Amino acid sequence: xxxxxxxxxxxxxxxxxxxxxxxxxxxxxxxxxxxxxxxxxxxxxxxxxxxxxxxxxxxxxxxxxxxxxxxxxxxxxxxxxxxxxxxxxxxxxxxxxxxxxxxxxxxxxxxxxxxxxxxxxxxxxxxxxxxxxxxxxxxxxxxxxxxxxxxxxxxxxxxxxxxxxxxxxxxxxxxxxxxxxxxxxxxxxxxxxxxxxxxxxxxxxxxxxxxxxxxxxxxxxxxxxxxxxxxxxxxxxxxxxxxxxxxxxxxxxxxxxxxxxxxxxxxxxxxxxxxxxxxxxxxxxxxxxxxxxxxxxxxxxxxxxxxxxxxxxxxxxxxxxxxxxxxxxxxxxxxxxxxxxxxxxxxxxxxxxxxxxxxxxxxxxxxxxxxxxxxxxxxxxxxxxxxxxxxxxxxxxxxxxxxxxxxxxxxxxxxxxxxxxxxxxxxxxxxxxxxxxxxxxxxxxxxxxxxxxxxxxxxxxxxxxxxxxxxxxxxxxxxxxxxxxxxxxxx
Numbered sequence: 001x002x003x004x005x006x007x008x009x010x011x012x013x014x015x016x017x018x019x020x021x022x023x024x025x026x027x028x029x030x031x032x033x034x035x036x037x038x039x040x041x042x043x044x045x046x047x048x049x050x051x052x053x054x055x056x057x058x059x060x061x062x063x064x065x066x067x068x069x070x071x072x073x074x075x076x077x078x079x080x081x082x083x084x085x086x087x088x089x090x091x092x093x094x095x096x097x098x099x100x101x102x103x104x105x106x107x108x109x110x111x112x113x114x115x116x117x118x119x120x121x122x123x124x125x126x127x128x129x130x131x132x133x134x135x136x137x138x139x140x141x142x143x144x145x146x147x148x149x150x151x152x153x154x155x156x157x158x159x160x161x162x163x164x165x166x167x168x169x170x171x172x173x174x175x176x177x178x179x180x181x182x183x184x185x186x187x188x189x190x191x192x193x194x195x196x197x198x199x200x201x202x203x204x205x206x207x208x209x210x211x212x213x214x215x216x217x218x219x220x221x222x223x224x225x226x227x228x229x230x231x232x233x234x235x236x237x238x239x240x241x242x243x244x245x246x247x248x249x250x251x252x253x254x255x256x257x258x259x260x261x262x263x264x265x266x267x268x269x270x271x272x273x274x275x276x277x278x279x280x281x282x283x284x285x286x287x288x289x290x291x292x293x294x295x296x297x298x299x300x301x302x303x304x305x306x307x308x309x310x311x312x313x314x315x316x317x318x319x320x321x322x323x324x325x326x327x328x329x330x331x332x333x334x335x336x337x338x339x340x341x342x343x344x345x346x347x348x349x350x351x352x353x354x355x356x357x358x359x360x361x362x363x364x365x366x367x368x369x370x371x372x373x374x375x376x377x378x379x380x381x382x383x384x385x386x387x388x389x390x391x392x393x394x395x396x397x398x399x400x401x402x403x404x405x406x407x408x409x410x411x412x413x414x415x416x417x418x419x420x421x422x423x424x425x426x427x428x429x430x431x432x433x434x435x436x437x438x439x440x441x442x443x444x445x446x447x448x449x450x451x452x453x454x455x456x457x458x459x460x461x462x463x464x465x466x467x468x469x470x471x472x473x474x475x476x477x478x479x480x481x482x483x484x485x486x487x488x489x490x491x
Contacts, residue, residue, distance in 0.1 A: 026134040028054045028126035033138060041080065046070075046106040048124065055099040056124045058087030066133065066458075068124040070106060075113065082108040099127075133456070137393075164314055167301045168321045174298025175325020182412040183293035186255065186358075186365045187286045191330050195337060207279040208334040212327045214283020219323035220316060222287070226306065227315050238302050238461035242292055242410035245373055251288060252369035255362050262359035279334075283327065289365075290326065292410045294461040296479060298322065306460035372409045372444065383428045387441035389453060396468045401436040403490065406454060406464040408443040414463040417481040426483060436490060 023032045028051045036043040048068065050056045061067040072079055085105040087098040110118055119139035126132050178184065191211075199207070242248060260266045294302070304310075305318050385391070387404060395402050405422055407414040421427055431438055443450045443462050454460055457476075465477035467490055477489055 022138075024136050024138070026126070026136065027051070028128075028132060028134060029056060029124065031122055031136050040112050042110045042112065042118065044106075044108045044110060046122065048100065048104040048106065048122070050100060050102075050126060054126050054128045055090075055101045056104070056126050058098040058100050058104065059084040060087070060098050066125040068100070068104070068122075070108075071121045071123075072108075072110075073119045073121075074110065078111045078113060080109045080111055082106070164317075167304055167314070167318050170297040170301035171318045171321040172325040174295045174301060175322040176328055177295040178290055178293065178298060178322075178326050179329050181290065181293040181295055182416055183290045184286065186258075186361050187282065187289050190282050191286075191333070195330075195333050204334055204337060208331050210279035211283045211334065212324075212331050214280040215287055215327040216283075216320065216323045218284045218287035219319050219326070222291070223316055223319035227312065238291070238294060238299075238306070242372070242408070248369050248373045248410070252366050252373065254285065255366040255369065259359050259362040259366060262355050262362055287323075287326070292408070293413050294463070294479065299459055299461050299464070299479070302461060303454075303457075303459040306455070368412075369410075383431065384438045384440040387439045387450065387453065389449070392439060392468075395437055396472055396474075399470050399472075400468075401434060401470045401490075402439065402466075402468040403431065403436050404439045404441060404464075404466040406441040406443060406450065406459075406462045406466070408462050410444065411462050413479060417463060417479075421481045421483050421486060424483070427486065430487060430490070434490060 022034075023030060025031075030049050030051075032047040032049070034045050036045075048056065057067050059068050068084075070082075083106070085100075087100050087104065089096050089098050090101075091097075117139060119137070121135060121137045123133065123135040126134055242251075257266065301318055301322070305315050384405070387406075392402055392404065405414075405418070407418065409415070428438075441447075441450045441453060443454075451460075454462075454464060457464065457466060463479050465479075465481070466474050467477060468474045469491075475489070477486065
């Protein structure tokens with residue numbers, strides 16, 4: 001009986017020509033590839049082994065974590081079958097996640113096609129005390145491997161290991177700092193006027209909480225829309241609403257009305273004080289105006305919940321913390337007016353002149369929104385190349401230096417950085433001297449490619465500046481750039 005089984009196994013082995021058996025490693029894991037050639041298809045088998053003491057998020061990572069995945073470069077209907085082995089559940093920072101701590105198996109059946117060369121990219125997130133994204137790429141033919149290389153991002157990524165409390169703290173701090181970003185300047189005067197007005201203590205308390213309610217309402221609505229779109233499988237990120245021409249037009253109309261109101265050409269008066277100069281709608285408008293910008297800490301927190309699987313309570317709690325942080329400065333200024341009275345002069349004619357002066361940024365904001373609406377999505381890039389993931393990977397694999405500017409025309413911070421630093425002759429000349437390849441990822445209109453690229457870096461908003469130093473490692477640059485700071489970072 002044993003001889004018969006051995007004979008059957010031998011006949012099976014010689015009837016299916018196999019080739020491959022190639023191992024490729026990263027600093028924290030390895031992949032063993034073998035391919036068996038059948039009559040009209042290839043049987044691809046991959047064993048993924050994490051380094052001792054490390055684990056890899058599985059293909060179904062659970063409540064958060066970037067899952068292991070394989071991206072095939074194949075024609076439609078060529079991939080006939082694929083499956084992953086099951087991982088194991090562990091509890092990390094109070095979350096249940098599914099990981100591979102022992103070798104994981106992947107299998108796929110690929111239909112033969114003489115007109116294409118099969119290739120795939122295998123990526124995973126290896127974690128211990130920190131988490132590091134790693135990637136392997138394979139290209140092959142039935143005769144031999146034509147190319148295989150590892151693309152390892154060794155910069156430590158904290159977003160996948162971010163705890164719930166950490167995300168709350170980051171979101172709150174980011175919300176506070178968001179008040180200092182250029183996006184908020186157009187509504188600054190509205191709040192200043194409300195603060196310096198003579199009001200009773202009761203009125204101030206009501207206005208403070210009304211403003212807080214307006215901010216929180218808008219943030220939670222945005223959170224609900226983002227979560228719904230995410231559950232539908234859409235690739236979205238912070239500021240997604242400004243990729244809608246309809247929304248941009250409405251915002252342009254709102255700022256034009258504010259411009260006319262500040263010049264006293266029209267008088268907007270809605271009952272029960274819910275006017276554009278009232279605290280509740282001021283809070284709503286303040287959030288919508290701030291949506292083109294991200295602040296330090298904020299990007300990491302929002303990127304974490306948008307690029308990983310988190311429960312609904314975590315999703316809304318993070319946005320709630322962001323709203324509390326954003327509303328806090330003006331809430332305190334309204335609630336404790338004596339603090340502002342030490343800075344601002346007493347109400348008088350200066351308020352009228354300041355009101356008219358602030359009509360200018362309102363008009364400029366309106367014109368800027370109309371420019372965004374016009375859809376200048378293909379500007380002259382000059383020394384910049386349009387972002388292409390394959391080009392970037394090829395250059396970094398060859399040891400080249402690469403700088404990527406993820407930007408959008410509705411992102412005021414992006415435009416300021418480009419005007420003062422990135423598009424200047426000094427920076428372009430500096431990049432040429434250092435042999436740095438410049439790429440620009442324009443997110444003005446919705447782009448699945450740019451959204452995916454942002455999520456791979458653990459972010460969901462712009463601006464994002466990524467620099468590869470020629471060794472395969474990358475780093476993030478600050479969201480507010482200076483020429484001196486960027487020269488120091490891009491050594």
